[in-house]
Amino acid sequence: MASIDIPLPEALTKFMEVPKCIDLSLPKPNLPQLRLPTGGTIKGIADITKGIPSDCSMNASLMRQIAPIMASMECLLKLLKFVGVLIDTFKELSSGNVTAIPGGLAKIAEAGKEVLPCIGMAIGLTIPPFIKDLILLIVKMLKCALQALKSVIKVLDGLELEISTAAQNGNDLLVAQLECAKENAMNAADGALQAIDPIATVLQLAAPFFELVPGAPAIELPSLASDGSIDGLKTLVETLEEVVLVLEGIAEALPV
Structure with a gap:
């Protein structure tokens, strides 16, 4: 029986085409940042507990950081306002304007009311x-990152074996699909590493507090840059595991 080729509509032909890797690739999120009035900068945090980070989730994390930062600056702003009132009052007094004394004292007293709750902050035993x-919080976050990285490495090891097998069998289509999956897994690893960057920033900000604790060492995370290889990720995991052990030792030595 003779066969008849029936041409399919173009739309159906495109629908049945095997998707290319570029069509399946996960976009890499941009790292948003916000400049603070103190001169510092905060960056978005990649939440690895909710999957691969996106631009929306990164910006949402930045928004969540703003409120506590502004709250922590409240006393500083009140203190600066109080100092400004003092400077203005002393300027009036130094100019010989005696009539400015009652008004100046009233302004100082009024500004002092706002600063008073801040002066009672305890900095000794607390x-x-x-x-x-x-430190214990940082340890928990590092362990989360370690768990995510180990999961990605496990996936990558399996993909490497499948890619090698598919290549030996001459299955180029399967190789392309597996390479795409490998690229997405590496993007997931990059997301986990991005979650560690804010931890280093927190440690830098905490340095003045460490100086107030006798015997507390300065803590700085080592460089955790990835070279984009599976072996490089495995080396990073080993480094992070050592860092976690050191941090746990430091926390255990501190008083409760």
């Missing part, structure tokens, strides 16, 4: 427990 809790 610092070591804060540092201990902060």
